Amino acid sequence: MNMNLRLIKTLFILWAFVFLFVGASGIQPQETKKFPFSATLYKLKNGLHVILSEDHSLPIVSVVMAYSVGSMNEQPGKTGLAYLMENLMFQGSENIGRMQHVSIINRVGGELNATTTVDRTVFLERVPSNQLTQVLWLESDRMKSLQINAAKVEKAKQEIIADIRSRKASNPYLESYWRFDQLLYPSFAYSHPVIGDEADLQDLTVQDVKDFYNTYYVPNNAVLSIAGKIDRERALMDIRKYFETIPEGKEIPHVPLSKSPEKMQIHESMESDQVPSPGFHLGYRLAHPSSDDFYVLSLIEYILLRGNTSRLHKRLIKRERLALHMNGSIEKRYPAARFKLFILNNNQFMVQRTQRAIFSELHRLKTSFIPSEELQKSKNMFKMDYVDQYTDSLSRALFLAEEFLFKRILINPSEELLKYLAVTPTDIVGVSNRYFGEDSVILDIEAK
Amino acid sequence: MKHGSRLTTVLSTLILLLSALASPLIAQERFRRTPPIPEPLPELKIPEIQSTSLWNGLTLWIIQKDNLPIISLKLIVFAGESSSPEGLPGMATLAAHMISRGTSDLSSSQIEEEIDYVGGSFSTSVHPDYALFSFTFLEEHLDRSLDLLSRMLLQPSFLRREIDTIKRNMYYDLVEESSSPDFLAKRQMFRLLFENHPYKKGTFNEEVIKNLTQKDLVPFFYNNYRPNNAHIILTGNLDLETASRKVRRYLQRWQKREMRPALPLSPESNKKIRVCFIDSPKAKDATIYFGNVVIPAANPDIFPLLVMNQVLGGTPNSRLFLNLRESKEYAYQAFSQIEYYKNCSVFFINAKVRPEVVEASIQEILNEIKLITNKKIPTFEIEQAKSYIIGNFPLQIESLADLTSKVAENKALNLGDDYWKRYYENIMLVTSDKVFELSRRIPLLTPVVVVVGDSDIVLNQFGKSIKEVGIFNNKGVYLGTYKFD
Incomplete structure (x- = not known):
């Protein structure tokens, strides 16, 4: 009861979008107001999107430079390019020396990081707020004029190859993850590992790298998201100074993705003499990540496998002790997200029993309404994780950038959250019947 | 030789010429050439x-x-x-x-x-x-x-x-x-x-x-x-x-009870350098920990100590890292830090080094400390260290969890309100003289040094400056002492 009232109240406080016009520059900002924070979206002449979120509580500013490129943009035979590019972005540009970016941020007491995923390459800095222009200078230089040469490419390649080898050596299940992605994702874009293939990496040329950089590291394929103690007008002026003179790139090539329907049942097994215990991967094809079903599926993820009190954890690990380890999640992919589960067991017999137990849990989800206390628990856990995505300046800048790349708008997190919290027991029964059918993908791992 | 250098001259002239020709196309704005000058750091309003x-x-x-x-x-x-x-x-x-x-x-x-x-x-x-x-x-x-x-x-x-x-x-x-x-x-x-x-x-x-x-x-x-x-x-x-x-x-139903008196006094500092070794067969590198008991965080001298720590080993731009890694190429990493207790702190250095150069690395760490205790740190280095500490501090209290942790630590160590409110000010007041004076008072040159590494490679290199090494197993049990003459 109390909860509902609070939600309604929140609905009134927060709120929709206000459109403004800044005449001469042609910048059309889109703005979200107030609770839980305000943010404004701009588009520069060269296509760069900029998000600014002011917060004056501490003298900190966080900068996220996100490029809409990842391993999905790689061609067969050229895998590993996206991650290699991330590495090269620290190796110097026209006015900034090798690793100077890192030492400058370090010296002022700041922090920095970078990540590459299937569909994003993100560079981030959290620094004292008087260092904003310094970060803009650094980020714009490597967007405009990265210095790529044979020696740098070779060094980065060798580092990544060493990294692939050490990951393989330390995780005997790694190759099963990769094989499973091939089974689960029919399109090449999603079925190869982000880190790349060793042989492909060896063959990459300097020209390949330059082409990739020139195609994807352009203002019209990026979003610059800044949160913290900033003066919006002033920051925008500086951003335009450093970024608007970078020429717009060509149109971004379209990535071929297989179209639905692609449903069919797959059950394969692989043998390995490296793995200490047998286990399996299990997957389902789900809804489009921006469909309404996705809100329900996100809660199903919590009900089934988030935390020690989730249904699968309680049944497989605690109560029946069928599994030694489990992890899983929903991956946002197009045109359909995927549900993924990885389990380790003591022996092959337990593998069979665990699979039957999972199917029976899915059956329960499809045939009986979830008790309201349990649903509320999952929603509370979900809410905590959701809110936690924007609690400090860096996570907020990242959240805004990622949501922008995902939906191409400035999302209002409070409104979005309400859609998850509105999910009902009936929704859960309906949606689980729609997606957890016969067509599962299973990869058994047998220990030799 | 001569021929080579002439060729280089010709080449560079060519390159210059080429770039001059190309320059109208690739000309860059002046402001890109040098880093912008940052404004002064805005005031920090510490949460009440x-x-x-x-x-x-x-x-x-x-x-x-x-x-x-x-x-x-x-x-x-x-x-x-x-x-x-x-x-x-x-x-x-x-x-x-x-x-x-x-x-x-x-x-x-x-x-x-x-x-x-x-x-x-x-x-x-x-x-x-x-x-x-x-x-x-x-x-x-x-x-x-x-x-x-x-x-x-x-x-x-x-x-x-x-x-x-x-x-x-x-x-x-x-x-x-x-x-x-x-x-x-x-x-x-x-x-x-x-x-x-x-x-x-x-x-x-x-x-x-x-x-x-x-x-x-x-x-x-x-x-x-x-x-x-x-x-x-x-x-x-x-x-x-x-x-x-x-x-x-x-x-409120939680019942209070008369408590026993608190802990005994501060632990004493180690008085004479003491080197110990734990065998880790086939370890690829050697791990060195080097530290001593120093003043507690509640002591006002903690501020010059923080600045000194920063100069010595706070980041990859600090002296230890630049010397042991960049210049000598002994170490993969070398940092220093301070851990706080109610009655004391422990100042320590940790380094990951090539196993063949353990003794030389310990010597180099000692040299860096001697340098700090013998010669005042130049003001620009002190100022750089201070700006790091001041710039970094708000980052440590931004998230709800970090802020609460920081306050909890202050309360647990009984640091008082002033430590919190005057932190910035106290760092600002640190000078090269104060760091110098403090560095001579604290027992940095008589540390406990522990090395974990492959005994086949590490042990036989001692004897040049380190004459005695205590041997322990990985549960911390004393096994004996090696003496080198």
Whole structure:
């Protein structure tokens, strides 16, 4: 009861979008107001999107430079390019020396990081707020004029190859993850590992790298998201100074993705003499990540496998002790997200029993309404994780950038959250019947 | 030779010419050539901390942060490892982990359900001075969360089955941690630095866990887990009045008790350099920990020490890293840091080096310290270190969890309000002279040094400057001493 009232109240406080016009520059900002924070979206002449979120509580500013490129943009035979590019972005540009970016941020007491995923390459800095222009200078230089040469490419390649080898050596299940992605994702874009293939990496040329950089590291394929103690007008002026003179790139090539329907049942097994215990991967094809079903599926993820009190954890690990380890999640992919589960067991017999137990849990989800206390628990856990995505300046800048790349708008997190919290027991029964059918993908791992 | 250099000249002229030709196309704006000059750092408004005490002696600290629907709660109980009974190290750790393992009316799985229900996370850590419980939850569940906390503190069940589970976890955690050279080296360093002090109890190994029983746990818990021996810190969208009313509602039944006098005095510093070794067969690199007992954080000299630490080994731009890694190429990394206790701090250096150059690396670390104690640090280096500390400080208190942790640490170490409010100012006041004066007073040149590495490569290189090495196994047991003449 109390909860509902609070939600309604929140609905009134927060709120929709206000459109403004800044005449001469042609910048059309889109703005979200107030609770839980305000943010404004701009588009520069060269296509760069900029998000600014002011917060004056501490003298900190966080900068996220996100490029809409990842391993999905790689061609067969050229895998590993996206991650290699991330590495090269620290190796110097026209006015900034090798690793100077890192030492400058370090010296002022700041922090920095970078990540590459299937569909994003993100560079981030959290620094004292008087260092904003310094970060803009650094980020714009490597967007405009990265210095790529044979020696740098070779060094980065060798580092990544060493990294692939050490990951393989330390995780005997790694190759099963990769094989499973091939089974689960029919399109090449999603079925190869982000880190790349060793042989492909060896063959990459300097020209390949330059082409990739020139195609994807352009203002019209990026979003610059800044949160913290900033003066919006002033920051925008500086951003335009450093970024608007970078020429717009060509149109971004379209990535071929297989179209639905692609449903069919797959059950394969692989043998390995490296793995200490047998286990399996299990997957389902789900809804489009921006469909309404996705809100329900996100809660199903919590009900089934988030935390020690989730249904699968309680049944497989605690109560029946069928599994030694489990992890899983929903991956946002197009045109359909995927549900993924990885389990380790003591022996092959337990593998069979665990699979039957999972199917029976899915059956329960499809045939009986979830008790309201349990649903509320999952929603509370979900809410905590959701809110936690924007609690400090860096996570907020990242959240805004990622949501922008995902939906191409400035999302209002409070409104979005309400859609998850509105999910009902009936929704859960309906949606689980729609997606957890016969067509599962299973990869058994047998220990030799 | 000559021919070569002429060729280079010709080539570079060509390149110059080419770039001159191309320049209209690739010309860049002037402002890109050099970094912009930063403005002065804006003032830091440190969040205000309010406090009150309940009649049963429980101290409550509130930090109001109104923009998030989350509350972060920290409970400090002064029942750290140094309060474990004599002969029973590990008891404080067991007790701390037992509070979430069952109450008179909730099983451990029901407690887990309750924590998940409030959107929460609950974690426990045990320091030599105190046990720290971190509980984060959604603000609308403040009552339910405090109710749960009060059941855990006031009606723990201490079932044998649950005690065994925690003991098993403690055992396997320690076994697993013992595979890390950093863990072994650091634990050994603390064990020797705190040799004659109750702080040593915090360095126990897995063998002592079997001695912990329900019979000893129950009195330990009821002697130490008392409101007048505890603090609660709450951060979130709440004011002092509401917070204290709610805490009172759930925790006023918690009975106070006369506490035994606090810890003995500060541990003594190590007086003569002492080098120890733990064998880690086939280890690819050698791990060095090098440290000594110094002034506590409450001492005003802590500020020059912080600046000195920054100059010496705070970041990859500091002296140790630049010397041992960049210039000598001995080390993969070399840093220094300070760990705080109520009655002292430990200043230490840790480095990962090539195993063939362990003795040379120790010598190089000593040289860097001698340099600091013999020659004043240039002002620009001091200023650079200060700007790092000042710039970095707000980053350490930005998230709700970090802010609450920082305040909890200050309260646990009894640092007082001024430490918090005047932190910036005190760092600003540090000068090269003050650092120099302090560096000569603290015992940096007589450290305990622990090396973990492959004995075949490491041991036979000693003897040039280090004549004696104590040998320990990976459980911290003394095996003997090697003497080199």
